Amino acid sequence: MAAPEDVQEEQRIASCIRQASMGHAWLEKTLWGLRDQEAGWIGAEVRNSNGSHDLGPLQINSWWVPRIAAKVGHSELQVRHWLRFDPCFNAEAARWIFLSGLRAAKDYWAAIGLYHSPIMWRQRRYSGSVARLMKVRFGESVFHEPMRSQ
Secondary structure, three states: OOOHHHHHHHHHHHHHHHHHOOOOHHHHHHHHHHHHHHOOOOOOEEEOOOOOEEEOOOOEEHHHHHHHHHHHOOOHHHHHHHHHHOHHHHHHHHHHHHHHHHHHHOOHHHHHHHHHOOOHHHHHHHHHHHHHHHHHHHOHHHHOOOOOOO
């Protein structure tokens, strides 16, 4: 059985994912797919083999910190802290990263892959894994409605 603080943390993350989806069911499902794949937690800072870190519940790579800091007009140190400890900021950053990839690639699954890596074979492996996790969470019918941008 999960500890009460774990349940509360998951409820906070769920609320933030709902908020970040801006009322779009397809985007909420997408963010849940990314969350289930990444499996981070509030306060997470996981070191990668390349020296970067994955931060917070949706494991935003530290490579994004300078870009997000420039976008929101705050220091990199502050953004890094928010990505780790503010699940809503983390979910909103994940939405921005995914939607940026979607605008660039003009393809839903390519954007899922871009969330993870610029390397094509890693993108394909990652998007396949996210698709499987979305089916587990939402059922086989999760893809019956087209995934749209905005």
